[in-house]
Amino acid sequence: MTTAAENIRLVVLDMAGTTVADGGLVEEAFTVAAERLGADPAAMLDHVRATMGESKIAVFRHLFGDEARAQRANRAFEDAYAELVDGGRVAALPGARATIEHLTAQGRTVVLSTGFARPTQDAVLGALGWRDLVPLTLCPADAGGRGRPYPDMVLTAFLRTAVADSVRQIAVVGDTSSDMRSGVRAGAGVVAGVLTGAHDADALRAAGATRVLDSVADLPGALA
Known part of the structure; x- marks a missing residue:
């Protein structure tokens, strides 16, 4: 029997605090x-x-x-x-790039999303050398202007990539309560919180996390 995690085709990853360390x-x-x-x-x-x-x-x-x-x-x-x-104040969190590459190798599509405006998102992607790492990156303006906790960016990723047959085949991963709420409201099959950013495990679960991981590096194993 195929589990919800195994059936994930689209992974929507937050940036700051989840895949990117920005040191406050x-x-x-x-x-x-x-x-x-x-x-x-x-x-x-x-x-x-x-x-x-x-x-x-x-x-x-x-x-x-x-x-x-x-x-x-x-x-x-x-x-x-x-x-x-x-000024060089951002860096990829340990295992973040490897995780994205691993998920892609598993046949899943990865989208990076953020609450920042497009110029700032592009600056971070450029600083990390990530401009060509994923097929799609999203900021609130790409989803009609509404960011998290609304589901709009997740649903925009679903529509633009057209790789999933159902929202249940989406995994939403982030470090904040608003990330979790956006995943729940979008109907994602997996809503995973990571402990490398703003909010702790209790806050993530209270906001609807279906699982809590130490870091994004644990995600490929959680979906395998």
């Missing part, structure tokens, strides 16, 4: 953005940490209220993050 650059770039808008970052960091993985513009809309300030904050954040990336 999200909080650092947020601090820069808040200060540029004359806000106190310390008063906002709890919300930033709680919403890790979500679309950054959605986080700024919540924090700054009006659209103009949110857009300014988002641009400042993306600029600051890109500068830090250019």
